[in-house]
Amino acid sequence: MAAFCTRHHHLPNADLRRLFHRLTIASSLSILCFSLVYLLAGCCQSGLVENSDSKPNALGFLTPGWPYERNVTGASKVASVGDGAFAAQTGMESNSSGKEWTATRRLPQALIIGVKKGGTRALLEFLRLHPDIRALGSEPHFFDRHYARGLDWYRSMMPKALNGQIVMEKTPRYFVTVETPARVHAMSQEVKLIVVVRDPVTRAISDYTQIISKTPDIPSFESLAFKNRTTGLIDAQWSPLWIGLYAQHMERWLAWFPRSQMHLVSGESLITDPAGEVGKVQDFLGLQRIVTDKHFYFNKTKGFPCLKKPEGSSKPHCLGKTKGRTHASIDPEVMQKLRDFYKPHNQHFYQMAGQDFGWQ
Ligand SMILES: Nc1ncnc2c1ncn2[C@@H]1O[C@H](COP(=O)(O)OS(=O)(=O)O)[C@@H](OP(=O)(O)O)[C@H]1O
Numbered sequence: 001m002a003a004f005c006t007r008h009h010h011l012p013n014a015d016l017r018r019l020f021h022r023l024t025i026a027s028s029l030s031i032l033c034f035s036l037v038y039l040l041a042g043c044c045q046s047g048l049v050e051n052s053d054s055k056p057n058a059l060g061f062l063t064p065g066w067p068y069e070r071n072v073t074g075a076s077k078v079a080s081v082g083d084g085a086f087a088a089q090t091g092m093e094s095n096s097s098g099k100e101w102t103a104t105r106r107l108p109q110a111l112i113i114g115v116k117k118g119g120t121r122a123l124l125e126f127l128r129l130h131p132d133i134r135a136l137g138s139e140p141h142f143f144d145r146h147y148a149r150g151l152d153w154y155r156s157m158m159p160k161a162l163n164g165q166i167v168m169e170k171t172p173r174y175f176v177t178v179e180t181p182a183r184v185h186a187m188s189q190e191v192k193l194i195v196v197v198r199d200p201v202t203r204a205i206s207d208y209t210q211i212i213s214k215t216p217d218i219p220s221f222e223s224l225a226f227k228n229r230t231t232g233l234i235d236a237q238w239s240p241l242w243i244g245l246y247a248q249h250m251e252r253w254l255a256w257f258p259r260s261q262m263h264l265v266s267g268e269s270l271i272t273d274p275a276g277e278v279g280k281v282q283d284f285l286g287l288q289r290i291v292t293d294k295h296f297y298f299n300k301t302k303g304f305p306c307l308k309k310p311e312g313s314s315k316p317h318c319l320g321k322t323k324g325r326t327h328a329s330i331d332p333e334v335m336q337k338l339r340d341f342y343k344p345h346n347q348h349f350y351q352m353a354g355q356d357f358g359w360q
Pocket residue numbers: 071115116117118119120121122172206207267270271304305306318319322323324325327
């Protein structure tokens with residue numbers, strides 16, 4: 001009876017202890033599971049939000065890894081595209097370096113403002129390989145076309161970014177629109193500005209090649225480039241030629257921003273030495289040089305550098321067919337006249353830039 005009493009007396013205690021033990025383990029495990037689920041849900045959520053607006057544009061020129069080849073002109077189109085290819089970039093990696101978990105939409109700290117046909121898409125796609133860069137895939141055209149929509153709209157267009165990540169977008173038209181420098185300045189006095197410049201004659205032909213591919217009935221390059229072909233008077237108001245007056249456009253930017261806040265990329269070197277040019281941009285943005293020559297290879301068929309492993313894909317990839325296309329053939333005499341026309345403008349631009357781009 002005594003033995004029974006002792007056993008009877010001790011058993012519930014032992015059971016209670018075991019129960020308590022199990023409860024402790026179970027609650028620790030559930031806390032652990034809950035935390036894991038919470039963290040994973042947080043990561044997925046930012047990815048899903050980013051992916052949800054990742055639709056191909058109406059023209060269907062998307063290729064995996066090179067998301068937004070075409071300029072997006074209408075506001076509705078802007079709203080329909082995002083930066084899905086880049087969504088996976090948020091999360092663990094950056095957090096391990098001590099950044100905050102919560103990704104938010106912020107106004108851009110860097111802009112690729114031009115120039116059209118300079119190589120702006122290539123630069124943006126190369127830069128987005130960097131884990132500390134979050135770039136909008138489409139061209140929002142905020143400062144030139146959609147300014148009335150306000151900064152909240154602009155912010156809502158941006159990809160989510162963690163603290164420490166640089167948010168950026170590219171709209172090549174910004175460089176040449178008169179109102180843009182003041183508007184950009186009103187948004188931020190510290191914003192970093194990047195311009196990819198290319199020989200204005202080649203750039204003009206590239207521009208014309210794109211125009212004629214969309215509207216094959218337009219007059220010849222030669223007839224549009226001259227006011228009077230016989231006297232050789234150039235029509236500098238014709239958009240493909242006017243865009244190439246870089247000094248004139250740059251002057252407007254320098255009225256609002258110091259030269260040190262602008263970085264010029266050689267469009268020619270971006271093709272011959274992409275890693276070198278992207279390296280300098282990373283320095284300018286105050287980032288570690290993470291995108292290097294190991295990311296590129298030269299594709300002989302395309303005739304351009306391509307990415308070994310673009311963001312969101314494990315396969316090598318080149319830019320789409322609207323980039324690096326065969327140019328319209330232009331009378332060499334006309335080419336020479338254009339080179340002569342641009343010579344003083346280019347010299348002025350080199351002085352302003354403090355950099356000689358070597359255009360002949
Ligand atoms: N890696 C790579 N692959 C393909 N194309 C490259 C590359 N790097 C620079 N380029 C040059 O980029 C030119 C197009 O410039 P943009 O992207 O600025 O054009 S756009 O303004 O966005 O329409 C495009 O002009 P075109 O050759 O006239 O098609 C290219 O010369």
